[in-house]
Amino acid sequence: MILQTTVALPVLVAALLAAAGRWLPRLAVDVAAIATAAAVTALTALTLARAPHHPQVVWLGGWGPGTGVGIPLAADPLAAALACVTAALTLAALAFSWRYFSEIQAIFHALMLLFLASMCAFVYTGDLFDAFVFFELMSVVAIALTGYRSEEPATVHGALNFGVVQSIGAYLTLTGIALVYGRTGELGLAAAGRHLAAAGGAGALVTAAFVLICTGYLVKAAAVPFHFWLADAHAVAPTPVCVLFSGVMVELGVYGVARTYWAVFAGLVPLTAIAVLGAAAALLGAVMCVLQHHIKRMLAYSTISHTGLLLVGVAAGTPEALAGTAYYLAGHAGVKGALFLAAGALLNRHESVDARDLRGRGRGMPVTGAVFLVGALCLAGVPPSGLFAGHSVAEHAALKIGWWWFMPLSIAAAALTAGAVLRVWLVVFRGTPAGAGGRGGREDPETSGTLRSIPWIMLTPAVALLAAGLAAGLMPGGPVADAAHVFAGRDAYAGLVLDGHVARPHGPPADPWTPSGLGGAAAALLLALAVPAARRASGRPRAAHAAGRLAGRAAAAASARLHSLHSGHIGDYAAWLTAGVAVLALLTTRS
Amino acid sequence: MKAPARTLLFAAGAAGTAAVFTAGALGLPAFGGAAHPYADRAVEQAVRQGTPNAVASVTFDQRVFDTLGEEIILLAAAVGAVVLLRAAGREDRDDGASLRHGPAEVSDALRIVGHLLLPVTLLAGVYIVAHGHQSPGGGFQGGVILGTAVHLLYLAGDYPALQRLRPIPLLESAEAVAAAAFAVLALAAAGQAATGRVPALNTAVGVEVGCALVLLVGKFFEQALLVRDDGPGGQTHAGPGAATREPP
Amino acid sequence: MSVLPYLTAGWIMLVGVYGIVTSRDLIHAVVCLSVTQSGTYVLLLAIGYRYGATAPVFSDRPPPPAGGPVTDPVVQAMALTDIVVGATVTALLLALAVQVARRRGTLDPGALRSLES
């Protein structure tokens, strides 16, 4: 009953708000939405607490596994934890929008709750087609939320690109699902997985189905070259929505790949392609992140980079690496959510999120500044943040399977993204204010007017999320490793869904506190500190000698090239998407 | 990217995508084959539950959670369209010109399309009304026809009559309530017999789809028929939805 | 004939994406997207077809095996869901396109430069 309620409760309250919202006072709407999100958080926490010991499976409508029809909702510990993160982030985002958006009506809250319901349902569902339906629901709600401030041209255009690219991806996923259905006659993840494993042998159909199903999820996860929509959508979406986009929605794409692989395709197809695209995203996202001035866009590119690392962690294919990925995801959700909320605070105080406009104007905002600083350090992997634990555990696991390149990659990604945030902190909160006259483009502050001071209800969620991200690395290693073992076993999942028994693995606990992990964190931190310095040096023309000028010109050309690739042209994005499918297929068949 | 480069990139990508899809399709059982394990199970369960239309049994009984997701999508899309199209004419009004809705600017193409579609829609509508949930058709198909047919009134009569026929705030509420009812029925009525549950769910879907489509199409009508009156005396901006939805 | 229907579905999807890539008008692109999606209905129903089968409705005919084979009701239910999803997504994207035109005065993706980073 808990699992259905987790999905149904936000839907019911959302329907109520959509039906009666126009006649309800704003306070009632806020309280109802926040209470619902809190209730869902409690329900998912309860599921998480029960999942390691009692099977958390529901067959909707009473169609048990014996009938061979019906849709299961199942929560293994990792899925429950992800749902819990989702609900907690939604709670924070709704609390933040209490004062934010003072002129909105209940529709915003209704959409946020539907978003929460769709994400929980996507996490829990054990059925391929049902996953597609809720994946589409997530996209539809996300499009509506992205275009929420439809008065702004960039907003609607960003939302449109987002919708088209996501939809193409989702239709390819559905094509893959149809292939699986045609071959196995099953739609349940567990049942289809058992069928394919029993049939043995890979075959072209299995490869094609995996590639096509993964395409939709990789579009959501913003792997290169499917990532173009992400920066467009994040740059224009309202800040509380960005928190959910970056914190969980993108990560749900990674979850989709991981769940589909281990429940259905484990051992039948290689994950090399996912690793390659993920690594490309980690690098490209980090580089683009450094090149941005628009703070929300910068944070969006850093999400691309971090999600790329998550994909590589999943693609390593071992429970140890998955445990590291889980740490990383939890830490990233908290830290990135906090950073977006801090950016939102800047936006409604100064009507701009362009770092060049904001030079020195953050001096009066000590808490926001502290969030930026600590957030940057967390992105660099300072212990005990969840990102530190994730780096450490995943790097160790990657070395074990001979992926020597993973450690430099993750250090580089961490250093560049953290350095970019650090530079923003230096410029905005430590710089000296420039003369009057911004760079033109003012943005809608999303409130009725700019706020004199940031109210506590907007700051508390940011601080709480940051604290959670910082403490995520302290999660006990034993249960995390066990959860990863359960997740990364086809038999454990099939046993849970079809037979209703809980696997109890006994692996070694995950241990982030290793010398190499601490060394990696130190290296990333040092490099991160070097990024603002390097940017400052390259900004001073007199200091540049010949070699430096040459390097600078090459870098400028490269960055112009990169910028021109991210053109906002929907045709480009669709063409890149098909190219990505081809690359994915090539890498999956080759190895 | 220049257009030729884009087309080239697409050609390469499409070749790869087509290859992987073809390889997959060749691994499917031959078209029209006899082996459909899930279908056999679904038909068996439908017959056991006493639902003559197996498709309705799958949609509203065996895989009702899919349909729940679909109904939430409809709800989200209708609500989303209301949000996205809410600022209808706010900036137009700012520049002094008043707005009215009228059939004056309906293009010939619109009329032709409407007239071509009218008989088809009516035929289909009659069919849905004549047959219950036991034969092909059901809440969804009926809802679609109801939702669209209302707007063909526009072509027969004039716009004000249509507006009186669809009070948008009420429809929004009705749609959301129907979605909520569907969710409750789908999740809470699992124990009841399918013979009672399927028609009830069918009705909820019909109401929701009908309301959602009237809303969606209505919003587009409002956008399409917004015309400017440059002189005074024209009717002021009259979209009921837009007027109430606009933030102060 | 044995794979031709599947390949037709693939062709429809691909041609839709081609339309999006080469589109000069966002409304045209959204329509092409709906064409892409219609390929998935064709694929689903092709997978569910059986030679000599009738529709899975037993109001006037005994169920199988007595009444002869029927086509797959599961893919039909999936296609139904898919059609609704497609229509709503199309409507939402068209609403966005209307707003793009209103704010930007054009629908040519080549002329829209509001998203450059």
Place this chain on the structure above:
Amino acid sequence: MNALSLDALSGPLADALIAAALAMAALMATAVVLTRSTVRQAIVLSGYGMALGLLFLILQAPDVAMSQFGVGTVLVPLIVVLALHATRRHRGGGREAGRAGGGDEGERDAGPGGGRGGRGARR
């Protein structure tokens, strides 16, 4: 017998009927994509929806066919036409909605190129 259900089909007749409906659907889909004038495209789209509905009837899926007739031939084309009508004032250069995007040079390049690619892939 229901009005929209066909009797069971088998043998070469079934094959021919299905093949014809499939070819029709594929051709109409291509036509929708290659119709660059948006108003005309909405009409072709309506026809495509009809072709798909017929295909679904032949494939013994009357429920889906009915939805397709409702959604594909009526609802979506109607919304498209309305959206076109709503945007006609805002299109650049005062061009009419139907002609937007037509007539410039890149356009003429794209059209036949698509046709060539299409025929090549179908062979």
